[in-house]
Amino acid sequence: xxxxxxxxxxxxxxxxxxxxxxxxxxxxxxxxxxxxxxxxxxxxxxxxxxxxxxxxxxxxxxxxxxxxxxxxxxxxxxxxxxxxxxxxxxxxxxxxxxxxxxxxxxxxxxxxxxxxxxxxxxxxxxxxxxxxxxxxxxxxxxxxxxxxxxxxxxxxxxx
Amino acid sequence: xxxxxxxxxxxxxxxxxxxxxxxxxxxxxxxxxxxxxxxxxxxxxxxxxxxxxxxxxxxxxxxxxxxxxxxxxxxxxxxxxxxxxxxxxxxxxxxxxxxxxxxxxxxxxxxxxxxxxxx
Amino acid sequence: xxxxxxxxxxxxxxxxxxxxxxxxxxxxxxxxxxxxxxxxxxxxxxxxxxxxxxxxxxxxxxxxxxxxxxxxxxxxxxxxxxxxxxxxxxxxxxxxxxxx
Numbered sequence: 210x211x212x213x214x215x216x217x218x219x220x221x222x223x224x225x226x227x228x229x230x231x232x233x234x235x236x237x238x239x240x241x242x243x244x245x246x247x248x249x250x251x252x253x254x255x256x257x258x259x260x261x262x263x264x265x266x267x268x269x270x271x272x273x274x275x276x277x278x279x280x281x282x283x284x285x286x287x288x289x290x291x292x293x294x295x296x297x298x299x300x301x302x303x304x305x306x307x308x309x310x311x312x313x314x315x316x317x318x319x320x321x322x323x324x325x326x327x328x329x330x331x332x333x334x335x336x337x338x339x340x341x342x343x344x345x346x347x348x349x350x351x352x353x354x355x356x357x358x359x360x361x362x363x364x365x366x367x368x
Numbered sequence: 369x370x371x372x373x374x375x376x377x378x379x380x381x382x383x384x385x386x387x388x389x390x391x392x393x394x395x396x397x398x399x400x401x402x403x404x405x406x407x408x409x410x411x412x413x414x415x416x417x418x419x420x421x422x423x424x425x426x427x428x429x430x431x432x433x434x435x436x437x438x439x440x441x442x443x444x445x446x447x448x449x450x451x452x453x454x455x456x457x458x459x460x461x462x463x464x465x466x467x468x469x470x471x472x473x474x475x476x477x478x479x480x481x482x483x484x485x486x487x
Numbered sequence: 488x489x490x491x492x493x494x495x496x497x498x499x500x501x502x503x504x505x506x507x508x509x510x511x512x513x514x515x516x517x518x519x520x521x522x523x524x525x526x527x528x529x530x531x532x533x534x535x536x537x538x539x540x541x542x543x544x545x546x547x548x549x550x551x552x553x554x555x556x557x558x559x560x561x562x563x564x565x566x567x568x569x570x571x572x573x574x575x576x577x578x579x580x581x582x583x584x585x586x587x
Contacts (some may be wrong), residue, residue: 233438282389282416289396289409298405298469322450324412327404328460329450341459342409371490380493385536387500390534394504397511397527406511410527421497421534425541425549428490435546443533443553450560454526457567465570472540476503 213260217243229230263366270362277323285324288344296344300329301340303352304334305360313338319359325356375431379424389413402469403462412457419444431483494542501535521568529559 217240224239225231248261255300288296307313313335317328320340329362371379396409426440505528512524533552540548 232436233441237484245480265429278391279417282412285396285408286392286414289392289399289413294401296400296405298402300404300463317456318449318452321411322415322448323408324408324421327411327459328456335449339423341404341408373488374575376488378488379490379541383490383493383497383541386534387497390504390531392532394507394527397524398507403517403523406520407523408524410530414527414530416536417539418530419490421537425537428541429544429546429549434544435549439546439549440537441554443537443556445548446553446556447530450556454560454563454567458519458522458526458570461567461570462517465519467517467519470498 217247266362267364273362274319280322285343298341298343299345300339301345301348301351302339303340303355305335305338307360307363307367308335309367311366316363318358376429379428380437382420382424386391386417389417389420392415403467404459404469407455407459411451415447423432491542494538497538498535499533503530505573518570522563526563529555
């Protein structure tokens with residue numbers, strides 16, 4: 210997985226040099242061209258397909274994250290500017306399904322960037338992520354939202 | 369230098385949007401009741417606020433041909449990488465340093481976990 | 488051309504925001520509160536410098552903003568570590584050790 214990503218980035222750089230222009234736009238085009246080239250010359254076709262799927266999932270995750278960020282930002286703005294504070298905050302133990310350190314870090318960072326939730330601590334045995342919620346109505350419901358959202362994407366990428 | 373109306377409007381809207389989020393973050397910092405809640409206001413609205421202002425400068429300076437826009441992009445990426453790390457570390461240090469939650473809080477699973485794991 | 492006018496308004500707003508954050512930094516009541524407030528001030532400063540880059544029509548300010556953002560992150564990390572351990576540089580890891 211990592212070597213494939215590395216190879217793809219080298220291809221993207223090669224594309225930039227061929228175009229004689231190192232810019233984000235050329236890099237993205239080069240990345241896509243490299244990706245399709247890798248699909249046409251597979252070392253093992255199954256593995257290339259899996260890599261392709263992971264890249265698609267990652268792009269989907271970025272869009273999903275931006276969407277969540279906008280919605281949650283609006284929610285927090287409303288809560289802060291409301292004439293009276295009706296928030297009940299608390300720290301919730303979130304049971305982790307992920308076991309990969311990098312992906313847990315990514316999950317914790319995305320949770321912290323999304324307004325309304327803030328990761329406080331990861332249990333050393335990777336059992337729980339402790340999340341501070343600005344406004345918690347139903348603990349089960351809040352946990353389910355993260356499970357079906359961010360963590361579902363990350364689990365699919367981790368496969 | 370003259371810039372087209374659309375760019376002018378876009379830059380102004382982005383700047384005002386950024387200011388709105390910055391002020392909301394500060395307002396939350398003053399108004400909310402404990403450190404953790406205050407951090408929700410700052411670490412987030414502030415990131416969004418800076419992103420708005422940076423995007424405005426990206427479009428403006430790029431149009432004038434003064435900047436490629438890569439550095440502005442770098443600021444946004446950098447802030448989005450570091451803001452959650454900083455927030456996480458402060459929250460963790462605060463909790464372990466004994467700053468308690470506001471009494472109106474409903475659940476505190478972390479306290480239970482700390483008590484049981486430190487036997 | 489409303490950008491020059493809007494940028495002045497935004498600069499005034501950011502100044503107000505910094506002053507309000509300074510109130511929280513002075514008032515406390517706990518040390519983490521002050522750290523969060525100071526962090527908020529430096530982020531506001533980054534935004535202010537970028538607005539100035541638009542007003543001055545110069546890309547040089549962008550580097551200043553980037554460096555300030557990096558320094559502010561370092562400051563926050565150092566403060567967090569100080570709160571946790573009572574020292575900034577003591578060679579101990581920041582995370583709790585994993586069993587096994």
